[in-house]
Amino acid sequence: MLVHAPATARRLGLPQFAACFDLLELFAFAAPAQVAPPTPRGLAMALGLDLPADDEAAAVLLPDMATLLLRRLSMARNVPLNRDAAVLAARLREGMDWPWAASVMAALGQEGVKPSSDPLKVWRRLPDWEDTAPPTPPGSLPVSSAEARSRLAEILGGEAEQRPAQADFASAAALAFAPREAPGAPQVVLAEAGTGTGKTLGYIAPASLWAERNGAPVWISTYTRNLQRQIDGELARLYPDPEQRKREVVIRKGRENYLCLLNLEEATAGLMPSRLLAIALVSRWALATRDGDMQGGDFPGWLAELFPFGAVANLTDRRGECIHSGCPHWKRCFVEHSIRRAAGAKLVVANHALVMVQAALGGGEDGPAVRYVFDEGHHIFDAADSAFSAAISGGEMAELRRWLLGAEGGSGRARGLRRRLEEVLTDHPALLPLVDAGLQAGGVLPAPGWPGRLDTATPRNVAERFLSSVKLQVLARTAEADPLYDAECDLAPVHPEMLEAAAELRGALQQLLAPLRSLRDRLGEMLEDTEADLEVGDRIRLDTARRNLDRRAVTPLVAWDAMLGAIPTEPPEPGTRPVYVDWLAVSRREGRVADAAMHRHHLDPTQPFALGVAAPAHGLLITSATLRDTAERDPEIAWSTAEAQTGASHLPLPAIRAAVPSTFDYARQTRAMVVTDVGRDGGQAAAAMSALFRAAGGGALGLFTAVRRLRDAHARMAPALEKAGIPLYAQHVDAMDNATLVDVFRAEEDACLLGTDALRDGVDVPGRSLRLLVFDRVPWPRPTILHRERRLHLSSGRPSGWDDAIARHRLRQAFGRLVRRGDDRGVFVLLDARAPSRLLAGLPEGVEVERLKLAEAATRLREFLRPDLAGA
Incomplete structure (x- = not known):
């Protein structure tokens, strides 16, 4: 009995297990659409059990977790979800001798049931969507600052900690919901909210109030799937009832993120034994999922790792082959459901890519929105650069x-x-010559x-x-x-x-x-x-x-x-x-x-963003913890640069500016160091990073500016860390998606993680799980032709300042991962002796950067983190 058979086999240096009792398989069957980090500690957290103190305690806990899962399955034997569960388990026993089959059938009280493949055909049990009348025109009633504060207080509840900065942010955010006074001239608010402000609920307060008053959804757009999931979690404060939340909040992503029922049907035809369990577990999930999202939603990201390549990934529409109304499952399609639910929702949580691609395509499937909140607003430039290119x-x-x-x-x-x-041509054969041509x-x-x-x-x-x-x-x-x-x-x-x-x-x-x-x-x-x-x-x-x-x-x-x-x-x-x-x-x-x-990009991609997304809207709130370059001495230049990077400078009305400082005491809670005696070759950097990880006792995130160096470092670091009892995970090495890697890192307090840009920002890991962050070198921008032209023409005559601002922003974003709560402590280390001091000036106020040799840096961080390592 174990957790995650393929990962366990790799860790032990063994071939794939021929047969074993993998608790992840049982969890996915018994608790579909429930997410848990794929480790013993992660499963214990998901099941509400006391967390094991070490590997021995985790091993002892495995049978208890299996018993609990089977007991819960038994107690839910009469719910609609489990109507055919025993039949499916019998099919798994017949088709592949699934180790858990007998236990599952016994828990459901149906040991003698006959096997059948019918439970795999879940599309027969999914509800159809129904068309409704077109939405009425949205109103333009404003939300005052006082009303935003009042709604925020309601969401937080009477016993919540008072956070004046959060209320101030909500007041500023409300200004984005004022009526538009002229076509093409939206109300724009640029609001920088320091880490710890609580900006998510700060903007949800006026956004939800405006949506209720005016009968139209507010679109909340993020850059990463991680933040989409975090926002959805925060919305439980506003809508505690899951059914109400499902009605009022819709998560929207591109089609390639959702389970395609036609792909699932074709996968069930002529099913090979090696893929039977994968399809069975996906079918169980499809009956329980909130919206069919297989990328960052309620689909366990680790499920695909348990099976042969493509067994799960090929179930989404990754190649754009959707035939829409020609599909026999169109009326049950998860994507079509989400599009129709979004039209009647209060809040739609989308991502920059979807919002901008739909604008580039002339409105897309969801149609234009009237009000937007762009969280992670510092990524608007990059998202627009990708969407409006060819x-x-x-x-x-x-x-x-x-x-x-x-x-x-x-x-x-x-x-x-x-x-x-085919169907169109049958009814309209005159179109056939154009098709043939x-x-x-x-x-x-x-x-x-x-x-x-x-x-x-x-x-x-x-x-x-x-x-x-x-x-x-x-x-x-x-x-x-x-x-x-x-x-x-x-x-x-x-x-x-x-x-x-x-x-x-x-x-x-x-x-x-x-x-x-x-x-x-x-x-x-x-x-x-x-x-x-x-x-x-x-x-x-x-x-x-x-x-x-x-x-x-x-x-x-x-x-x-x-x-x-x-x-x-x-x-x-x-x-x-x-x-x-x-x-x-x-x-x-x-x-x-x-x-x-041959590539073509806009020199300034915020121009098509302003024209295609911002100008048609009535109001936009653009927010981030790092909108401005805080190292810029002239505040006007700092704000003007932020407006240029977000497209606000291309709009008729001047943006309303607001800044709410962080609530954290960075001088007390953090330390920052530059190591001066480590060479730039991969071997020295990997050895230094490994030494720092061991000094911290784990809980470290290592960031690299190149995938090749990351992979090389992982190969060098893993043996020593393994010997020290510190698990090491890595993006581009482990067969887990980023969300799963972060879930594991968050759950395993002493694990370490290596990653690139995708893990630098938009990742929320509070507490001891992230107490050390190490950059392998200064994250300068890549010297590409596109970068060269922007550096030359968009830098206001300061080309080197363009590079500095990008590197400073990346360092500041990464630093922000260290402190997520008032009691967090963290150490930031840069393994690059050549790092200019001007780049480090962008770190939070009060942070003093020390330049130390590796041995001294390891000693300092060990002393600073000792209370955490002792469990204090």
Whole structure:
């Protein structure tokens, strides 16, 4: 009996266990849609048991946890969720001799039940969504500062600790909910809330009040899934009843995050024994889940790690193959449910990527919002940079070919455009010539096997010739480098072969675009024809086909045409400020060229954000703990820079500025050190980090600016830490998603974790679990072509200041992970003797940075953290 068989086998250096009683499997079966860190301590926390003090105590506790899970299952044997649970367990015993099957059947009192695969077909038991009347126009009633304070007090309750800073923040946030006075001129509030302010409930107070008064949802947007989950947890204070919370709060993400019922149905057909348990546990979860979210919702992130690769991951729509109304499960679809629930919710918790991609696509499935809260507002620049960009790459073009032509010469669910429009074409055969013309023209796109031909320079068609010309120019214009690294070069001056191939590709893509655009327009005309007597189902199919065609084919083809048409025959004048930054790149995998691309990004991505997202809204609150560069001596420059980075400077009305300081005493609660005697090679940095981790007794987060250095450090550090009894986990090494890694790190107080940017901010680990944070070196921005152009044109004449501000912000964000509560203590260490003092000036006020040798740093942090290590 153990917890997480694959991880246990790896830790012991053993092959995969042939059979064992894995408590995670039992937990997922008996408590579906309940999340627990995948460790003995994590399961004990989830089950409400006393936490084991050490590994021996954890081992002793395992049978007790199994007994408790089976007892709870027995007590719930008559609930609808468990109607077919015993039948499913019998199927698992028959199909793969699942070790827990007999115990589960006994707990349910049905030892002799016959096995069946029917319980796997959960789509038969899921509810249909129902259309409702269109929402009424939202009101414009304001929320006063006093009302926001009053609502905050209600949420907190009478016995809550009084936090004046939180109430001040709620007052400032309320200003974003004032009525809009002119089209395109939203009310904008920039509010910096220091760590510990309680900004989440601070903005939920006025947001919820405005939504109740005005009959429209407020969209709360975050940068990370972690914060989406944290906000959802905070909303339990506002809506304690889970059923009410499900009605009033909706978590929205992209389609690729949700279970696809069609994929699940196809996975159950001809099911192999090695995947039977995975599908069974997902089916159990599908009956209990709140919204079908498999990425950061109530789906246990560790479940996929227990089974062969792809057994779980392939159940989401990761390749954009959704056929919408053509799907037999469309009326039960989790995504469609969430879209319709969002229209009637009070609060929609989304992410920057979804909000901006929907704006880039002209409104998307949810339609435009009237009021936004952008938490993690310091990431608006990066999120907009990703959403409002384009690339003509082998992967992108091949994906479009697959979407048009379907899976060619092999298995796969890609249906192709003709199959996707099957019902529409049956009812409207006049559209068939346009479809056929598009499919014929789609042959110009990279054909299956194109990566191998790109690597060997043997192109088969016009698109592959373009990719080969991109590769030629990049390799010709860049220095000989490590073949494991990607490479890039400027677009201009353009290689003659590249210019010729680009013109040829543009002509071919225009021939592809013409019939697809005509098909889209024809579908739109049919929908707008007032004399056409269309059934509701036919209208839905036509509209779905039109929107899909526009999003998946017409929009990217239009962008590619613009990019290829803008390739200059002559280099631009030096110093000319561009609207877009175009460049060429090749990506490598295991020493081989895997793809080639032409990229286009806005020089300033906050411009399309301001135009497409902010200007149509009536009000925006943009908040973060780190909106401003606190090292900037001139407050006006600091605020102006924040406005430029968030797009507020592009809007007609000046932003309202507010800043609420942190409530923490950083001078007392933290220490900051720069280690001066560690070299920059990976071996020395890994040894130093390991020594510091051992000195702290664990509870450490190590941050790296490169994945390769992280992996190398993990290989060097793991043996010594293991010998010291300190578990070491790592992003890009352990087969866990980031949310699961953080859950484990939070639950295991003496574990250590290695990560990159994704773990630098947006992660909340209070208490002893995070008491030491170590950077392997200064997190300077990568010296890319895009960075070079922004450094030159957006830095207000201070290019070096642009780099400094980015590095300072990253250090400050990471430092903010150390103290999450009033009794937290933490140490910040930078293993880079060359770190300039001006970068460390951005750390919180009162923090003094010491420059020490490694041995002295280890002694200092051990002395500072001793109360924590002693359990005080």
